[in-house]
Amino acid sequence: MVKKRHCIFLSTLLILVLVVYKLIPSRDTIFAQESDNKENIALAEATVNVDKNEVTIGDKIKFGIHVKYKDNVTIQFPEFSQQLGVFAIKETCDIEGPRREKGGYSVVERNYVLNSYEIGRQTIPSIKIKYKGNQTKGEVTTNEVVVNIKGVLKEGETSSDIKDIRPPLDVPTNFKRLVTWIFIGIGVLLVSGVAYWLINKRKINQKRQDWQFIKRTPHEVACELLERLLKDDLVSKGLVKEYYYRITNILRHYIEDRFGLLAPERTTDEFLIEMAHTNRLDDVHKELVREFLERCDMVKYAKYGPSALEIKETYDAARHFVDETKNYMEEKEVVAQTK
DSSP states (O other): OHHHHHHHHHHHHHHHHHHHHHHHHHHHHHHHHHHHHHHHTTSEEEEEEESOSEEETTOOEEEEEEEEEETTOEEEOOOOOSEETTEEEEEEOOOEEEEEEGGGEEEEEEEEEEEOOOOEEEEEOOOEEEEEOSSOEEEEEOOOEEEEEEOSSOTTOOOOOOOOOOOOOOOOOOHHHHHHHHHHHHHHHHHHHHHHHHHHHHHHTSOOOOOOOOOOOHHHHHHHHHHHHHHHTTTTTTOHHHHHHHHHHHHHHHHHHHHOOOOTTSOHHHHHHHHHTOSSSOHHHHHHHHHHHHHHHHHHHSOOOOOHHHHHHHHHHHHHHHHHTTTHHHHHHHHHHHO
């Protein structure tokens, strides 16, 4: 009986030893898995930010992407088109970094310049950043950013938008009236022809006079048209869009006559691309023309109602550009000849 109990005890002890032996490598495996998981956690993380969360319509916003990653990870920034949600991408900066941080991480950043003509709370959507490690690859998603875009009208002010043109009315045809107008037109032409003949006959009997034709410069033509636009006082008559169409047309024709750039026949984007590659204007004048055309396009196409101060600033900008560039090409030619 004692011998049987001794055998049972030895068997139990042997089973316990085997169990402990099996647990030891399992514990090591668990620790190894936890270590591998820690290495795979947070290979890359990305956030975005803006320099201001509340702007006025058309204002520039600095938008930045901040990526933090392990040294053995390669980051690939996305290539955007001209739009990011309702925001237009005006400028894309170079990638900054990488710079080292504590914990074996590196940081790279990329900044963009945005603007928008949509009023209200607008959201810059989240962006997916791809990364690639030694044995894995994937992507991380940034946060969304909300920007409040305000109009330029102050509280209590209203903008009277120009209504669309009404469709033509159907006028019943009146043949009797039509025949009457035809005879009146023929009579006017006959009277005009006789008067023209009599005037020319009288001039033949008089001494001929030599007329001196003076060709006006583009600067003189533009200044005269701007003064006429001011005297027509379209703004007080509620014709704000017509005012902006005319002042844009005046400046475009002046640029064509003065610098030989095809401004009137092209869209704003096409003309700005051509202007960016010419040396006929310096950078200051290029920036002035670009801001002027964008400001006018807001009123003509975005149904934006400018204030009286903005209308005056638009007129002053056009007059300032014309006055500054009236002798600009001659000065550049003189400088080029002296070199």
